[in-house]
Amino acid sequence: MSMTPTIRIQSEDFDLAAEIAALSEGRRDIGAVVSFTGLCRDEGGTLAALELEHYPGMAQAEIARVADEAAARWPLMGLLAIHRYGLVKPGEQIVLVIATSAHRRAAFEAADFMMDYLKTRAPFWKREHLADGTTGGWVEAKREDDDAASRWEETAARA
Structure with a gap:
């Protein structure tokens, strides 16, 4: 059975x-x-x-490309990724990934793969608005996030 991932980039919140x-x-x-x-x-x-912030169209297409890769790597029955844009306040939801499969390992690994990608390479830019009323700089990617994501490249090379 063919499965097409669902990708949504939206400003509004989502209901898990x-x-x-x-x-x-x-x-x-x-x-x-x-x-x-x-x-x-x-x-x-x-x-x-x-x-x-994101570039509409480009972000959607890039996330869909990675979701298709996840669907090719694991036997999934469903895959959803939602990423919000705009102003998000502390405690609010930013991102949701749901993977469904016949068995847990595939669902866990596909969800983990998608989140590592979304955290490190998805075309979103994040800027902090500080509690003191100032606007901070653009947030840089963290090395530990890049290191976590690199394991999927190693896994693909071994396959």
Whole structure:
């Protein structure tokens, strides 16, 4: 059965339970649903909001390309990635990945793969709006995130 990933880039919040229901409703072949929801942190009380920008079309296409790669690597029955843009305040949801499969390992690995990609290489730019009223700089990628994502390249090379 062919599975087409769903990718949404939106300013509005999302409902985890509704998204899981939409992916799994009426399906008796799904044995695992793995989800990851990323939230905005307050960075020790210093952050008032995180501003996320993207190039419409380009970001959607690039995330879809990586989702197709995940669908080719693991036997998935469903894959959803939602990434928000605009101003996101601490405690609010930023990103959601849901992977469904007959078995848990494929769902866990596909969700982990997607999040590593979204964290390090998705074409989004993040700028901090600080609690003191100032606007901070653009947030740089963290080396530990890049290191985590590099394991998927090593896995693909071994396959």
